[in-house]
Amino acid sequence: MTAPSGESLLPIVKWLDEQALGSIYSAQSWNDLAEERSKEWWIADGTEEEYARLRSYLDEAGLMDDYRIAESYIAKLPKSDLALADLAAGIGWTSSLLSRLPNVGSVHAVDISRHRLELLFPKAIEMFKGEADKLKRHLGSFYELRFADVSMDVVFLSAAFHHASNPLRLLTQIDRVLKPGGHLVLIGENVIGPTAVLRRVLKKLLVERRLCTNFYELFPPDHAWGDHYYRVSDYYFFLQMLGYRIVKFSVQGKQTAAVIAEKSRN
Numbered sequence: 001m002t003a004p005s006g007e008s009l010l011p012i013v014k015w016l017d018e019q020a021l022g023s024i025y026s027a028q029s030w031n032d033l034a035e036e037r038s039k040e041w042w043i044a045d046g047t048e049e050e051y052a053r054l055r056s057y058l059d060e061a062g063l064m065d066d067y068r069i070a071e072s073y074i075a076k077l078p079k080s081d082l083a084l085a086d087l088a089a090g091i092g093w094t095s096s097l098l099s100r101l102p103n104v105g106s107v108h109a110v111d112i113s114r115h116r117l118e119l120l121f122p123k124a125i126e127m128f129k130g131e132a133d134k135l136k137r138h139l140g141s142f143y144e145l146r147f148a149d150v151s152m153d154v155v156f157l158s159a160a161f162h163h164a165s166n167p168l169r170l171l172t173q174i175d176r177v178l179k180p181g182g183h184l185v186l187i188g189e190n191v192i193g194p195t196a197v198l199r200r201v202l203k204k205l206l207v208e209r210r211l212c213t214n215f216y217e218l219f220p221p222d223h224a225w226g227d228h229y230y231r232v233s234d235y236y237f238f239l240q241m242l243g244y245r246i247v248k249f250s251v252q253g254k255q256t257a258a259v260i261a262e263k264s265r266n
Contacts, residue, residue, distance in 0.1 A: 008132040009125070012117050015140030021112060036115065041091050043123045051127045058093070062254025063159065066187035067094060069250055069258040074101060074154060074185065081105035082153040085177065087142040088112075088160030091120035094187075096130025098156065108147065110138045143169055147177045159188030163226040167238055175242050178263050184244065186259040191251050192219060192229050235259055 036042060040057035043050040058064040074082070082104045086095045089109035099107045111117055117137045125132055140146065142157075143166070155174045164170040174184055192215075200218040205211055212218060219229035232249065235257075239246055244261040251257045 009122060010136055012137045012139050013146075015138055015144065015146050016112075021114075021139070036113075041116070041120065043091065043127060044119050046123045046126060054093070054127070060254075061188075062252050062256040063188050065252045065254070066250075066256050066258040067097065067158070069248070069252075070156070070185045070187050070260065071097065071101065073248065073260055074098070074156075074183070075103065077103060077153070077183070079103065079153065083151060084108070084154040084156060085110065085145070085147060085152045086156045086158075087145075087174075088157055088163060090158070091116050092124040092130070092135070092137075093128055094156060094158045095121075095135055096125045096128035099131040099134040100129065104134065106134050106136065108136045108138060108152075110140055110142055110145065112139070112141060114139060143173060145173050145177055149176055150179045152177045152182060153179055154183050154185060156185045157187070161186045162189055162228050162230060165221070165226065165228065167228075168241070171238060171242055175263065180263060181265040182263045183247075184239070184259075184261045184263070186235075187256070189235070189257045189259060190229065191255050191257045192231050193255070232257075 040054050043054055058067075074084075080103050082101075083106050084098055084104055085108045086092075086098065087110050089095050089111050090113065092109050095107045095109040098104055109117070109121070117139055121137060124130070125135065138146070142160075142164070155178055161167065161170070178184065197215065197218060201211070201213060204218065215229075215231065221228045235249070236246060239259075239261045243264045245264070246259065246261045248260040249257060250259075
């Protein structure tokens with residue numbers, strides 16, 4: 001008889017103390033238990049009803065479509081025993097699925113939400129049949145990764161890159177820990193296309209009686225949840241600044257994008 005998935009998990013590695021954790025941008029929202037209990041991510045009881053609700057959400061939001069694109073790419077990388085960092089991993093649904101890939105040797109999940117790592121992560125392993133012995137949890141900020149330089153083959157973010165208030169600082173950290181030729185994989189990124197921009201311009205015109213074409217005024221960040229909005233050109237700009245080659249930029253039916261970029265081997 002095998003042990004329940006959560007029992008073989010290593011203890012959480014705490015990179016930050018309470019004070020440091022509380023000072024992180026938007027950390028309060030992600031650690032609000034009362035708020036979290038109402039979300040689709042809440043699977044603390046491990047019931048089939050909770051699991052079904054989460055599965056439905058992942059499908060309807062387009063996240064599972066994005067994930068399948070990313071998984072297919074990672075599974076074909078010509079290397080075994082891949083070291084993978086899953087940043088802003090949340091409850092660990094992507095970490096769990098990625099741990100099942102034969103060529104993945106370890107998955108290092110990083111998040112600022114204590115209860116997601118403690119309460120929900122073991123349930124996600126159970127729900128998605130993850131391999132607990134490959135999984136490691138780290139309570140900390142993706143701006144201050146405690147991984148060694150050039151130690152990761154893949155860095156993965158699900159619906160997370162657009163939460164960075166300082167994307168270039170985040171990318172610098174990612175670049176530090178990625179090996180030459182390593183891959184950065186983003187999924188669940190909201191694509192702001194011409195139609196969305198036009199709608200915001202018209203709304204400003206009708207409501208405020210003024211013409212506004214400044215993208216960042218039309219799409220201001222949500223400071224409570226840390227959401228930021230980017231155009232396709234912004235992703236190319238950010239990644240090419242660091243010398244990355246975009247291998248794939250795929251926009252799905254729900255207007256979410258899967259972005260895969262390769263670090264230079266030099």
